[in-house]
Amino acid sequence: MAEPLYRQIADSLRAEIEAGQLAPDAQLPTETELQQRFSASRNTIRDAIKSLIMIGLVETRPGQETFVAGRIEPLTTVLSGRSTGTGEMSELDMYISMKESKGRHLDVTDPQVGIQRARDELAIQLGVAKGQPVISRQQRLSIDDIPWSMQTTFYPMEFVNKGALRLIEEAHIEEGVPAYLRDAIGVTQNSSRDLIMARAPDRDEAAFFGLSGQVPVFEIQRTGFDGKGNPIRLAVIVYPADRNRFIYEEGPNPATPDGQQPLEGEIK
Amino acid sequence: MAEPLYRQIADSLRAEIEAGQLAPDAQLPTETELQQRFSASRNTIRDAIKSLIMIGLVETRPGQETFVAGRIEPLTTVLSGRSTGTGEMSELDMYISMKESKGRHLDVTDPQVGIQRARDELAIQLGVAKGQPVISRQQRLSIDDIPWSMQTTFYPMEFVNKGALRLIEEAHIEEGVPAYLRDAIGVTQNSSRDLIMARAPDRDEAAFFGLSGQVPVFEIQRTGFDGKGNPIRLAVIVYPADRNRFIYEEGPNPATPDGQQPLEGEIK
DNA sequence: GGGTATTTGTCCGTATGTATT
């Protein structure tokens, strides 16, 4: 047995889908039909389908049928550039400006504010002592009713003591947190560092994003620094990898990507 | 039945692993033992284990047993900075310099050179007409005998016509391709754009990297531009997401990450 | 709303193949 039967079946179906014989969003034959077609047991058919689910090619709906996964047009976000990296805008403001320019419908939940004690990683990244309280603000963002990102931002509690009281209010800060911090307590961000990783979603994330198969998420940790190089905030943003891409530009003459696939989410 | 049995078992095992009761690289009980312990059939136990494989928590070895996946210490690579973004170094040189500074053992295969006709995406990215020939150079990189990245770089055929003949030789270019292009034909890269995405590995990639479960890969497309903003090369680099992270720094005063997790791969 | 048919999800038992020790 060179190749297991379930894998042969999976490859066969995969070929059909990629050849376009099975259109996106269209049904696959039912398990019973596939059973007859490949002369295999239902469990073997199901193993084949499972392997297709794993690579995100199909999705099943109980009571209905199995569908070829519709290709999602990924949103491309430019993460470099003065507007974000140096903190003139928050990461959310970036999308809000995109909405205006592109006419997309955008939903941002009110922040869920919490105070927790910083431990290990977080304490180091925010430059506070371990066990010190930090503020966390979590928001979820949807674009055209598709869940798009989950963002948690951490700030030292010290900022509130100094007068930035709105940080602990569960309301969106219209002018943007960076502008608010500057005006309220004179803290400005002028450099940043992004740490990018990919991993499997946890339960919450899978539920919010509706990740069926085994779609990974990006986790981007953006640390903002003031002029002296001290960390002033840490934003942890989680994006589903099937609908998001990122661009970083570098150098004196950043080329504008033209002709290429539509680069939405870019701010000018 | 609130929660399916196989999921309860998976959660139970997952809790044990994360609590450290089952050490990394140590065996899980055999399927037969788990069968007795949870009073479930072998197929159900296997379904539970499959779901753990999917999230990369365990790996099975036929004839042996099931192992808790050893935590891989991820390598963090700084992708911003003049040294890489403006093309003073190639992406591979970056790692070579890392090797020297950190004393790691590093293997780079000789490039596999090909000539193909550019179509669609590639033609646009390289700024050549569709159907024009382009050079591709593919190399694979391992660190301490662990497969680490696959890199394919594309150049316009025009460069060879102008005299950069070593581009089509299947030999490593010691001084680095950017330096060679500058000296040979006066082409210099002074800006770049990185497009970052994550996806499931294809067959080749899964085989080379030895990806067992459902570990995604990063695909980074780095386009290099000359002083006039014309694309001069496209590097497509694939990294397994379980052992790689990336950093981009921005702003006038890039903070050096200290105290944090070891930031290897950084060049100074 | 209820009932029924269809389809996928879960679970079991069993048999045989394959890889490793």
Next chain:
DNA sequence: AAATACATACGGACAAATACC
């Protein structure tokens, strides 16, 4: 060669979700 453990494959049974009448 034999024993052990995971991989594949089949068959059957019932549950849960959905659509339709």
